[in-house]
Amino acid sequence: MSPTAPKIRRRGEESDVKEIAQQVIVATLARCAEQGLLPALEGSVPVEAPKNPAHGDWSSNVAMMLAKPAGKPPRAIAQLLLDNLVDPQNAVLKAEIAGPGFLNLWIRPRVWFEGLEAVLEQGTKYGESSVGAGEKVMVEYVSANPTGPMHVGHGRGAVVGDAIAALLKAAGWDVTREYYVNDAGGQVKQLGRALWVRYREQCGIPVPEPELPRPPEDPKTPDEKRLKKEWDEARAKILPYPGEYLIDVAKSFKEQHGEKWIDATPDVQESLFTDFAMEKMLEVIKGDLAALNIHFDSWFRERTLHEQKAIDQAVATLTAKGDMYRGILPPPKDAAHAEDYEPREQLLFKATAFGDDQDRPLQKSDGSYTYFAADIAYHKNKLDRGFGWLIDVWGADHGGYVKRVKAAVKSLTGRDALDVVLVQMVNLVKGGQPFKMSKRAGTFVTLRDVVEEAGKDATRVMFLMKRADAQLEFDLDLVKKQTLENPVFYVQYGHARCANIFKRAKEAGFERPAFDVELLERKLTHPDELDLVKRVLSFPSLVESAARAREPHRVVFYVQETSAAFQSFYTKGKKQPELRVIRPDEPELTRARLLLTASLQTVFANALGLLGVSAPEWMEVPKDLE
RNA sequence: GCGCCUGUAGCUCAACUGGAUAGAGCGUCGGACUUCGAAUCCGAAGGCCGCAGGUUCGACUCCUGCCAGGCGCGCCA
Incomplete structure (x- = not known):
């Protein structure tokens, strides 16, 4: 490394380019305050990543915030900051004033490339931080x-x-x-009663019918509706949990205890039967959760x-x-x-x-x-x-x-x-229509049904794509589809593509290269490549903000956007062979691009890991696309 | 009646917590494969950000009032 090359501070877990930009602004403000050019700024210094790349890598609105206390127009203050910029590490490539008084900074590619070392070093741990401080x-x-x-x-x-x-x-x-586990209230007691009724059924005593006229299946008049309601209520008193799952539980209860509890008192129903039913239900629930890879x-x-x-x-x-x-x-x-x-x-x-x-x-x-x-x-x-x-x-x-x-x-x-x-609530949709679950019509859909048919990955992605506080349309057809309409494919495909690149690279004689910042700086000169590096390096702060906000959907969007950016670059290699990742005629370039690919694969794998979605090495083409 | 959540492209949803020209996917239309996976990519059309005010340099974001949908409202858990 040459003595003049910018060198970034490494803090192990978060070598953050944003920190560098922030330090520049902080130091500049301090100098201006020392020289009496500007009042000191209260609070933290805002630096953010603009949506529009034309506004630089990092942007600060300090000039606008200082306009009032300084009694000067924002753009004049921004000019002052620009004239006094403190950049000891020589990290800033370009700085300019824009709009109402934003100060926009462009960081040297070298500084970005430096950041990739942490990605490759930390591997599966990249993205972790210590902001929670072990609390x-x-x-x-x-x-x-x-x-x-x-x-x-x-x-x-x-x-x-x-x-x-x-x-x-x-x-x-x-x-x-x-x-x-709500094992103390009236609901589990009712569950015990229901089990007792089902147990008697196993012993040959049919579930009693309510002593009321049986209402029509599809009540139309108010009278019929009232009748049905009354009948349902009476039925619920006899059998509070009518679901068929209790029949299996009743069978195993009978196996264990024989017929000696046919005339069990309510006390026994609410103790022995309740406990038996509840433990079975907890096993069922644990199984349902395990199918989604959830463990408490x-x-x-x-x-x-x-x-x-x-x-x-x-x-x-x-x-x-x-x-x-x-x-x-x-x-x-x-x-x-x-x-x-x-x-x-x-x-x-x-x-x-x-x-x-x-x-x-x-x-x-x-x-x-x-x-x-x-x-x-x-x-x-x-x-x-x-x-x-x-x-x-x-x-x-x-x-x-x-x-x-x-x-x-x-x-x-x-x-x-x-x-x-x-x-918020989940509304089921099937065939483009709202899907009403009805136990009687046999259209009750359990979580297990969905997970078994759609797989845990598709199910998890469906749930994690949306903010928790918005209602969710859960499309029972879509989640099972083995096509690209199903969002899970795109979410996973970025990782699969990276994995496949390494497979191909190996066939072409390339191993996973060691980190080499000089190589990266020399070879990765295409704007898409630098853009991808920046996306990779934004992952730790994404994790941190998603954690603070308790909003996992942000991780899904990150994966989709990063994946899209990568696929876009990758596809350019179709028309422009010089942009391909694997270039046997250009080993240095190939190694540089493999480093980028490795860092992308790392963030894809880690992001998917946070979502509890598997990161496949290969994805099969669904039959209907062949 | 009161409280909480939501209202953004035809549909499903984003928008980094007050920033610059509101973005994706699906769908529609039009393009791109003899070579690293076309499960992909490129482009186009599509928007009074529910409505009306207010706060300020600046509002999808904050405040007020309406409208619409959802959830809830002592002795269910």
């Missing part, structure tokens, strides 16, 4: 009641939660993935809270803080729920003091705790286990619950230690 964070997701197999909507929460956890881990947090570090059972008197303790803690009182709640605003309201003094949590719309009850009229009380105890338990940051991934149907739980956590910690990611 313990818990990501709780899925937490579906163990009363049946998972449906497609659960799958979205599962995949999004899993990807968020992976992102945070990559960004340096100490992540624990936890599933909260911890399964936390609500019952442990009750056993440990944790709810009493949590209430005591809130009481000691002065956030509990006895009072009467106003009636619900909505007519449907106001009907059976009666004013009653009860134990209330002062949620309004922490941003909720209403204070919230912790006890039911029979004196038992509400679900919310248990949830407070659960979140307190998480905090007690040393997690400084809690992330809950919930379905949109729990949206009304966010404020009160955040309020409780704020009361317990004095800060906003809980973030809730609400995953």
Whole structure:
């Protein structure tokens, strides 16, 4: 390396070109402030990557921000900065003023190429950082009641939660993935009752019909509709979970216990039968999750809270803080729920003091705790286990619950230690039409059905392409298609193409080359190549921002865009052979391009890894395209 | 009635958290393979960013009010 060559500071994990640009601006501002040309800038110095490449590699709007305090027009300030630019590393190729007063910087290619060394050195670890500083964070997701197999909507929460956890881990947090098992409420008791009914069925006692006139399958008149509703309700009382999956559970219960529980008391139904059914359901759920390659570090059972008197303790803690009182709640605003309201003094949590719309009850009229009380105890338990940051991934149907739980956590910690990611509803689409699931019509689609037919990669990509807080159309046909309409192919294809290039290169006698910045600088002179290098090097900051924002969809877009840029360059080699990656007549050029290819393959593999999508070496052509 | 989420190209969605000319995929139309994978690429058409105000150098982004869709609204979990 020549003495005059720009040399960048290496900090192991993030040799970031953005840092260099930022340092230039910071140093320049400092010099201007010293010389009394400009007032000092409060806060951090904004440097960002413009969308439009004509605006440079990095752009800063400091001149606009200083316009008011300095009492000078932005462009004049930008000129001042330009005249006093401090660039000890000689990293800046060009700097100019543009638009209303942006200061745009172009960085020397050499500096960019230097950055690739970290990519190749770190390999599978490239993109990781330590911004999380090892802080313990818990990501709780899925937490579906163990009363049946998972449906497609659960799958979205599962995949999004899993990807968020992976992102945070990559960004340096100490992540624990936890599933909260609601094994204490009325729903699992009903599951036990339902199992008992199915068990009796196995013993030859048919499931009783409601003692009501049977309504028509397709009710039309209001009378028929009312009749059907009543019948359904009566049926649900007899068999709260009508799904066929309980039949298998009943068979295995009978195998194990024989017929001695035919006349089991309700107590036994809600203990022995409940526990048996629930454990089976948890196995089913674990299997559903495993099919998506999702594995939890911890399964936390609500019952442990009750056993440990944790709810009493949590209430005591809130009481000691002065956030509990006895009072009467106003009636619900909505007519449907106001009907059976009666004013009653009860134990209330002062949620309004922490941003909720209403204070919230912790006890039911029979004196038992509400679900919310248990949830407070659960979140307190998480905090007690040393997690400084809690992330809950919930379905949109729990949206009304966010404020009160955040309020409780704020009361317990004095800060906003809980973030809730609400995953909006999934609307199934089939044949271009909204697809309504109906158990009776046999059109109930489980998550497992989809994963088995479409594969985990296609399913995960479908869920991860969109922001969690937007509703999602899940196209049951599209996710199964083995064509390029299915987004999963393009997402994976960039990686497969890189892998294949190395296969071809080997056949042509090229091994994976060692890093050589001189070689890169000398040989990679095409603008597309430098553009690709920049995209590769933006990966760590992408991971960091996606992690902070808890938005895994950004990673999908990154892969698609980077892949598109690479394919575009690659295809130019069809018409311009001088642009091909493998050029047996030009070994140096080939080696340089293989270095670029290797770095691209690394970011593709790492990005796919964050998404939990496999990175194939080769992808078969689907039959209908041959 | 109240709270939360959403409204961007024909369809499905982005837009780096206030930046410069709002971008992709699919679909449509038109092009490109005797050689590194055409599962690809190039180009075109397609937009009052739901509507109306406001904040400022600058708004898809923030504030207010409407309109539309979704979710929820003590003793379900």
